[in-house]
Amino acid sequence: MRQLVVAVVGYTGGVGSCLLSAMKKIELKPYALVRSSTMKIGDADEEPVDFKVLSQRLIEVSATKNAVPVIADVTASMKVQEYYSDWLRQGISVVAANKGIFAGPEAKYKELLDSSESGGARLLHETTVGAGLPFLGTLGGLVASSHEVETVEGILSGTLAFVLGQVAGGKKPLSEAVKEAKTLGYTEPDP
Numbered sequence: 001m002r003q004l005v006v007a008v009v010g011y012t013g014g015v016g017s018c019l020l021s022a023m024k025k026i027e028l029k030p031y032a033l034v035r036s037s038t039m040k041i042g043d044a045d046e047e048p049v050d051f052k053v054l055s056q057r058l059i060e061v062s063a064t065k066n067a068v069p070v071i072a073d074v075t076a077s078m079k080v081q082e083y084y085s086d087w088l089r090q091g092i093s094v095v096a097a098n099k100g101i102f103a104g105p106e107a108k109y110k111e112l113l114d115s116s117e118s119g120g121a122r123l124l125h126e127t128t129v130g131a132g133l134p135f136l137g138t139l140g141g142l143v144a145s146s147h148e149v150e151t152v153e154g155i156l157s158g159t160l161a162f163v164l165g166q167v168a169g170g171k172k173p174l175s176e177a178v179k180e181a182k183t184l185g186y187t188e189p190d191p
Contacts, residue, residue: 002066002067002068003065003066003067003068004028004067004068004070005031005058005061005062005065005067005068005069005070006023006028006030006031006032006070006071006072007030007031007032007033007034007041007054007058007069007070007071007072008020008023008030008032008033008034008072008074009034009071009072009073009074009075009080010034010035010073010074010075010077010080011030011033011034011035011074012035013074013075014185015074015097016074016075019072019074019097031058031061032054032057032058034049034054035049036049036077037049039054041053041054041057042057042061051080051083054071055069055071055083055086055087055090055092058071058092059090059091059092068093069091069092069093070092070093070094070095071087071092071093071094071095072095072096072097073094073095073096073097073098074097074098075098076098076100078100078101081096081098081100081101084096084101084112084115084123085111085112085115086115087121088112088115088116088118088119088121088123089115089118089119089121090119090121091119091120091121092119092121093121093122093123093124094116094121094122094123094124095124095125096123096124096125097125098125099125102125139152158186159181159186159187162177162181162184162186163177163178163181166180166181
């Protein structure tokens with residue numbers, strides 16, 4: 001199995017911290033750590049974020065180690081997502097823990113798939129619903145194992161379930177319920 005050379009974008013947030021913890025458990029040390037304004041690549045000092053420099057260094061070190069370059073994006077930043085196609089075309093696999101770019105125009109998603117194929121890189125993404133359940137992976141597994149999914153019903157969002165419970169019967173105004181959900185860490189960063 002080939003080694004992975006991983007850059008984690010958004011490592012200081014909640015999801016990023018959990019990802020780093022999980023990587024540590026399997027002894028996978030990140031090659032690069034990127035936050036909104038600075039990045040630390042390898043043993044070098046922190047420097048301003050430059051995604052072109054990041055991809056170049058990731059490709060160079062992966063080539064010397066015969067490893068697979070990977071960028072794990074755990075942000076909700078559209079600025080970061082704008083680089084996905086370029087990274088994929090360059091042969092850098094992208095793992096995304098957000099749904100922003102995948103919930104947009106179908107043509108953009110097709111472009112990502114085409115970029116992935118032309119660069120020989122993988123595009124992996126997942127979204128969670130219902131308090132962190134991996135919905136897309138589970139559905140994909142069911143379909144892959146010859147099950148037919150006819151209907152999915154219910155409130156698949158833990159955040160929405162919380163907010164609706166708070167406003168039911170006029171207990172709280174919607175704005176107050178959303179603020180409380182955000183304070184409790186149930187919402188996305190900018191609900």
